[in-house]
Amino acid sequence: MNPLPFASGTVAFIGGGNMARSLIGGLVARGVPATSIRVAEPMAELRDSLARDFGIHAFTDNAIAAANATTWVLAVKPQVMRQVCEALAPAAQAARPLVVSIAAGITAAQLERWLGGGVAVVRTMPNTPALLGAGVTGMFANDRVDASQRTQAADLLEATGKTVWIEDEPRMDAVTAVSGSGPAYVFLLAEAMQAAGEAEGLSGEAARTLVQQTILGAARMLIENDEMPSELRRRVTSPGGTTQAALENFEAGGFRELVARAIHAATERGRQLSAAND
Ligand SMILES: NC(=O)C1=CN([C@@H]2O[C@H](COP(=O)(O)OP(=O)(O)OC[C@H]3O[C@@H](n4cnc5c(N)ncnc54)[C@H](O)[C@@H]3O)[C@@H](O)[C@H]2O)C=CC1
Ligand SMILES: O=C(O)[C@@H]1CCC=N1
Numbered sequence: 001m002n003p004l005p006f007a008s009g010t011v012a013f014i015g016g017g018n019m020a021r022s023l024i025g026g027l028v029a030r031g032v033p034a035t036s037i038r039v040a041e042p043m044a045e046l047r048d049s050l051a052r053d054f055g056i057h058a059f060t061d062n063a064i065a066a067a068n069a070t071t072w073v074l075a076v077k078p079q080v081m082r083q084v085c086e087a088l089a090p091a092a093q094a095a096r097p098l099v100v101s102i103a104a105g106i107t108a109a110q111l112e113r114w115l116g117g118g119v120a121v122v123r124t125m126p127n128t129p130a131l132l133g134a135g136v137t138g139m140f141a142n143d144r145v146d147a148s149q150r151t152q153a154a155d156l157l158e159a160t161g162k163t164v165w166i167e168d169e170p171r172m173d174a175v176t177a178v179s180g181s182g183p184a185y186v187f188l189l190a191e192a193m194q195a196a197g198e199a200e201g202l203s204g205e206a207a208r209t210l211v212q213q214t215i216l217g218a219a220r221m222l223i224e225n226d227e228m229p230s231e232l233r234r235r236v237t238s239p240g241g242t243t244q245a246a247l248e249n250f251e252a253g254g255f256r257e258l259v260a261r262a263i264h265a266a267t268e269r270g271r272q273l274s275a276a277n278d
Helices: 018-029 044-054 063-065 078-095 106-114 128-132 146-160 169-180 182-199 204-224 227-235 242-252 255-276
Strands: 011-012 035-039 057-059 071-074 098-102 120-126 135-141 163-165
Touching: 011 242, 018 035, 018 044, 018 128, 035 044, 035 227, 044 182, 057 120, 063 078, 063 242, 071 146, 071 169, 078 106, 098 146, 098 182, 106 120, 120 146, 120 163, 120 169, 128 135, 128 255, 135 146, 135 169, 146 163, 182 204, 204 227, 242 255
Parallel strands: 011 035, 011 071, 035 057, 071 098, 098 120, 135 163
Antiparallel strands: 120 135
16 A cells, blocks of 8 residues: 555545445555545535544535546446536546546546546446455456556555456456446345354354354355365365255255356346446
């Protein structure tokens, strides 16, 4: 991570929903000054809570929030991105900010076109653990982005976790499917494990603690042992034991194929979001 002061200058978030909150929370926790962060959000309740929780300036008007900001983070839904960008095009042409998008599916070329052309765009895909500084972000830069802007964009996202540059933009839809949406898959597993534990007679509270700590411990082993998941799995699996009984059921139920199908569907949806909102 780059040391502070923050290389990204003043950052304006356009849209202050769930993901913007995770990123802003991550930046503030990392020590980025609240005075360097602005947000534009139409919903008063969200605006107020962002201002209250993080001490940042919150605006109703996108162009006012974006004015004089060196970096814009476009954090609206793909469905409204075109309209938001076209309204900001005059400001983008005048100020030539670094534009960072976090939207699923929407391509750098679409963003550049909607903003009037000639704009440095970094298309990114973060995820919600950014709030804890434990996020991961895939990043793709268009041809307009120079080396210092790459650093600027990486500095912004590295404040919330790791970053991975992707050189082949279509692969950003796979990033979205694996890590952007990925926390939800783990949460689904947690829900299913908790329900199954309760069905086997555990109290809700006991099942919750067991599941939480199991997922945390397994995640830490994946990272800190730096070994293949298959090897870590093998060490839990005593021949003829309990884990084997469970894993045989996962395999018989087509678990791997199901995960592959789910991630393929998410990747395809990313492509559809681009086409449907052009
Ligand atoms: N939620 C997640 O885990 C992730 C979301 N993303 C991307 O982040 C973007 C935002 O997603 P979420 O935060 O989940 O959605 P969200 O609905 O929570 O946030 C979007 C915000 O934009 C605001 N908004 C609507 N119209 C606006 C306008 N014209 N100008 C300014 N703000 C406007 C909404 O009031 C809302 O608060 C999407 O493009 C999504 O693909 C990316 C990675 C992960
Ligand atoms: O579900 C979505 O479309 C967004 C993008 C990745 C996570 N949430």
